[in-house]
Amino acid sequence: MTGTIETHTPAVTEFAYSAGFGNEHSTEAVPGALPVGRNSPQRAPLGLYAEQHSATAFTEPRAHNRRSWVYRIRPSAAHPPFVPIDSGSLRSAPLRDAVADPNRLRWGPLPLPQAPTDFIDGLYTMGANGNVLERTGIGIHLYAASKSMTDRYFVDADGELLLVPEIGALVLHTEYGRLHVIPGEIAVIGRGVRFRVELLDEVARGYVCENYGHHFVLPELGPIGANGLANARDFLYPIAAYEDREETVQVVQKFGGRLWAADYDHSPLDVVAWHGNHAVYKYNTARFNVMGTVTYDHPDPSIYTVLTSPSDTPGQANADFVIFAPRWLVGEDTFRPPWYHRNVMSEFMGLVHGVYDAKAEGFLPGGASLHNMWSAHGPDADTYAKASTQELTPQRITDTLAFMFETRWPVVVTDFARTATHLQPGYDAVWQGVRRGFIE
Numbered sequence: 001m002t003g004t005i006e007t008h009t010p011a012v013t014e015f016a017y018s019a020g021f022g023n024e025h026s027t028e029a030v031p032g033a034l035p036v037g038r039n040s041p042q043r044a045p046l047g048l049y050a051e052q053h054s055a056t057a058f059t060e061p062r063a064h065n066r067r068s069w070v071y072r073i074r075p076s077a078a079h080p081p082f083v084p085i086d087s088g089s090l091r092s093a094p095l096r097d098a099v100a101d102p103n104r105l106r107w108g109p110l111p112l113p114q115a116p117t118d119f120i121d122g123l124y125t126m127g128a129n130g131n132v133l134e135r136t137g138i139g140i141h142l143y144a145a146s147k148s149m150t151d152r153y154f155v156d157a158d159g160e161l162l163l164v165p166e167i168g169a170l171v172l173h174t175e176y177g178r179l180h181v182i183p184g185e186i187a188v189i190g191r192g193v194r195f196r197v198e199l200l201d202e203v204a205r206g207y208v209c210e211n212y213g214h215h216f217v218l219p220e221l222g223p224i225g226a227n228g229l230a231n232a233r234d235f236l237y238p239i240a241a242y243e244d245r246e247e248t249v250q251v252v253q254k255f256g257g258r259l260w261a262a263d264y265d266h267s268p269l270d271v272v273a274w275h276g277n278h279a280v281y282k283y284n285t286a287r288f289n290v291m292g293t294v295t296y297d298h299p300d301p302s303i304y305t306v307l308t309s310p311s312d313t314p315g316q317a318n319a320d321f322v323i324f325a326p327r328w329l330v331g332e333d334t335f336r337p338p339w340y341h342r343n344v345m346s347e348f349m350g351l352v353h354g355v356y357d358a359k360a361e362g363f364l365p366g367g368a369s370l371h372n373m374w375s376a377h378g379p380d381a382d383t384y385a386k387a388s389t390q391e392l393t394p395q396r397i398t399d400t401l402a403f404m405f406e407t408r409w410p411v412v413v414t415d416f417a418r419t420a421t422h423l424q425p426g427y428d429a430v431w432q433g434v435r436r437g438f439i440e
């Protein structure tokens, strides 16, 4: 265990970023570290090793292709064998021993750890779908941590990680640099990127969508036009920063649904310069340009999509990341909360802070709900009674951030999440107070 870890960054500001979703970013922590005019010179500048990270197959269409070139102190190949380790509460699809459950489920917040727990050990799988070895579907996890990763690094070969912090600021130290992330922001760590999580507060808790499928992209805008929803310029990528450590550290890799580990004699975050479009990024949800009705009804919640992971069926997302952010409600003669519905897509929801407008009580920050495919859901009885009788003046929904991981396949819940103490029994009662609606 070491105390502070020396990191090397340009003296611009403590955290500096390069903006633009999917851009060809270029950054160097030491002037001259980035070769000019070629990716792999005979000898890379400063004696560094050139290495390509290919997040898509070489031949994927240019619009989808993701790769970066990194210039590092040692090639990534310099490491000993990985050996399997205990996977704790981390699971992957297919969850062969779990039962696909048609019931609507809701959980309170995951209890915070009693013993010192880092991000890896604090991962807790709620459910999953698809197949991790076929790159379809997602894993849905929570994290609850009380300790920074100092001599430990994580890398997920199975998917990219979308982090939604609920409690606690984080610094994500990654191969591509450092991201400072607070609740209200999200971060995406590209598939195969090594990183460690530093806690800036006593505890950290949040949600993770592990995307086994196509990497997240911005949704098409169609008739909305060239701007709106999450704007590309608001996605922030780190500038290069590297750790120059020569001591034993553990690198934990998630591969094929289980954890493996190897002891390295150096930090894997030794990238001094990089360029490309496969990296890590963050986004502040307060920048989301919320669209909605200015006449009647409200659009389908797909209008709130921040990022989408397309599947091979057009329009059926492997996963959508959708937010319910502060906004004005002005619809005339309109039931304004989310309507009652049943949906072939499956909806996992979480709450970062505030109150979600379809549930007056019981859906708590740090909690979660799962409305699996075709399960009937909508406002609870109190919310319906209020929203169907209130005077429809313009109303601003404030101080709330709920979100949804929506996915085309049903989510199979882990056995331990289906029997957890934070599972709320009797969630169905939310709708039992709904009165008969036929006036004869």
Ligand SMILES: [Fe+2]
Pocket: 341, 343, 347, 371, 377
């Ligand atoms: Fe829904």
